[in-house]
Amino acid sequence: MKIEILGTGCPKCIAAEEVVKKVVKNLGMEVEVGHVYDLEKIIEYGVMMTPAIAINGKIKIEGKVPSEEEIEKLVKMHL
């Protein structure tokens, strides 16, 4: 599985990345975490507001810093 955080590097995007990393670490699973900074690419994903979270290339959360439970739920759904 691959989780991507989409965001240009603003404080909210960094917060989102931290949430994702924490959940992945707590779950102790093999998950690839990436961060897309390039705006062109972010738009290609169809995202209008950042931060956004994509799992396996599909946008799941957009325009807010997700909670840990949200990420956990999403990760478990995609196992």
Added chain:
Amino acid sequence: MIQDIILKAINGGIYALLDYLGAHVLTCLVPAFFIAGAMATILPKEKILKYLGKNSPKYIAYPLSVVAGLLLAVCSCTILPLFAGIKKKGAGIGPAIAFLYTAPATNLLAIIYTGAIIGWDLAISRILLSISFAVIIGIIISSFFKEEEEESKELVSKLIEEQRRMDGIDGLPLHKRIIKRLEYNRILIFFGILFLILIVGAWKVFEGIRVYGLVVLVASLLIVVKYWFKKEEIKNWLVETYKFFKTIFPLLLVGVFIAGVLTALLPEKILANYVGSNTVFANLAGVLFGVFMYFPTLVEVPMARMFLNLGMARGPLLAYLLADPVTSLPSLLVVRKIMGTKRTLVYSILIIIFCTISGLIYGFIIS
């Protein structure tokens, strides 16, 4: 003797704080937090944004940008992809800039918070000026840099027509149609009740019927929420409300407290020496601080309250409030990548000039 004085001071301070919170802030702030949460979660942002992203003529795109800005409460970084989208595929750079400006700067919440925490005179000036600046700066930049305008335009009304057909409620019997209509408008009713609670709770006119009015309104809100909203939606709304509360409220208290301590420790108000009067320097200082610093959405309001308590004059305060949410250093750096160094420079300089002048004029009028 000294102990008595200290005790008296603390008592007085606590009494003043409670009085301030009870009379002016709580009735206004608590509903405002719930509205903030609702706007962040329940409002169908995608629908508004979809219209904005499409090609639409200027006379529709500018008002749409402003309306979208009023409804969205986001920070200057969040809407960058949409800004790039409007510029590239949509209505062009003018409306895109108007949106870039209004989305973080003018939202109903910022206005409610400003009114509740600082004063309604500043709140009203803030929204009117921000909307005007957004459109004026958009028009200036799009006419300065004409070469990049796009030709293909598509009418928004077409989209709205499609949406109407898709709803397909015309074939149903009358009573079902009415219920469907109401459900369809649930968001409108929901926000209507929330705003009514705010108005009845805060406005002096409703003094006599306040308690009854609030009971009726809260009861109808509960009914609406119970029957028309999914559990998930309600949960998200409450979580988001709590998040807003958690960010803003402590900052407000801490800000007021720090300002109180500082004014007590220093005989002369430190800030007042620099920005206590309505000078060009004071206004410019407020604006520059605002333009480059990044604060999360709505945090500029408790910040401004602290500045006010520290002795900042109301003119520079307005200048700061106008400039702060619009941009920050991180967002400007990304904007530069999208529309180039020259345009970004013009954009920032226009913001600085407009905000500084407004602060000066406002300070001049009220003094």
